[in-house]
Amino acid sequence: MSTTPVIEVERLNVKYGDFHAVKDLSFEVRRGELYALLGTNGAGKTSALETVEGHRTPTSGTVRVFGHQPGDRRAVRPRMGVMLQESGFSPDLTVRESVRLIGTLTRRTDDVDRVLDIVDLTGKAGRKVSQLSGGEKRRLDFATAVYGTPELIFLDEPTTGLDVQSRDHLWMTVDRLRENGATIVLTTHYLEEAQQRADRIGLMHEGTFHREGTVSELTRTLPAVIRFSLPPTAPALPVRAATDGDGRVVIETFDLQKDLHVLLAWAQDHAVELRDLEAGPTRLDNVFRAISG
């Protein structure tokens, strides 16, 4: 298997007039990886993503997808599927016509009915796009992205507007594609999705990477958290703690295993019940709050 990265971005800059949307951004996405490009609002992730997809030309810097320029549609597009942030289907065409049209134009081959079945739109195949709900349009978009099982798939906010069942279904399909070696580039506002699934995360802020790494590399920069409720009669705690807005005890620690052990031993010795006990690394949300705060 080739070790050449699927996507290489080097010192990318994107400017709109005076506005510098992306500044000297460099990263690569390796084959088979799920790479999440995350960021605060206006961080430049859409500009960066659209440049990699080939919808935008860089002001400076280089972008390579499968070793080609992203604008070289003939070379690149048959190997990649794109789920856009907003749908972009003609309201007067039916679901089946839309999948067939866009699918055919990617120059991949597939069976339209198979693809409709994957996104659970078989029953709506003959409906016009104008009659679909927001969630159904997202699924139609996903259908065109996975048509012909491309090697690289861009998922731009793929689960926005989807109910829990459709969301699970979509991720199941993505997992299956990954088992077959697909590379995924994801943007999402649902950070727990990125936390659960991304191999690596590029966290953008003000046009460049604030941090890049695996989920655990990112969350390790902030203390882990232990949280529980105590009866009012409990004796003094063995570790430094604070109280949150709901009156629950919050312990922030860079040594979760040791402090949790001390706490549990203390609770056992004093016969104190730690109600609603939770302990774990910080969530990605907190990494976000730390950069934008």
Next chain:
Amino acid sequence: MFPIAFSELIQIFRNRLVLVTSFIIPVVVSAYFVRQHETFAALGSLGYIAAIVLFTVAAFGLYATTVTTLASRRQNLFLKRLRSTAIGDAGILARLLLPATVVALVQVAAILTALAMVAGGPANVPLLVVAIVATVAMLIGLGLATAGLTNSPEHAQVTTLPVTLGVIGVASWVGVTGTENLALLKRLLPGGSATEMVMNAWNGGVAVTDSLLLLAPTLGWVVIAVVAATRLFKWEPRR
């Protein structure tokens, strides 16, 4: 090769508003001119009727449809969607505009055939074909440029007026008054020399070489329109 063009054709027939305003009304107007050909021939000539038919279909039909279609496909991000496939920009535009162009050419051919049958045919068919092709190319070019200034299909109803009314006005002016006076101005205005060329082709009596010179201003407008389109045309809605 043709999936985009085929899907456009489906959309034209499913969208009654576009079907009626862009395809049926021009035919009805043209049919009226053919039916009243004696009146209009007395006013100008049979060549004038041919020119008016051509410009009615090409401006109210093809040009307006081009602008409306492109504005609509851009507004709902269909153009962006097409650009995320393997097909190039020029290919996308050519395929999007192919059905309306073919429909317009068929309409012109049918109506002019009807005119020829009821009132007598053109003196020079090849010259007439050249004039029609040049006019259609000019209005497609102007359509691409106008689409760059048009935000939505509703907006197209306003942005298309200067060109549609302008070329019909020029065609009527040239058709009724001829080019004996103000010849340079009339020939340089968009549609002016094309109208004269159609009249020469239909009525006869003018050397072909003189008529072919009239191609230059029309092709000039094609170039101007295409240059304007490359500067003005947008693939995505403004945010």
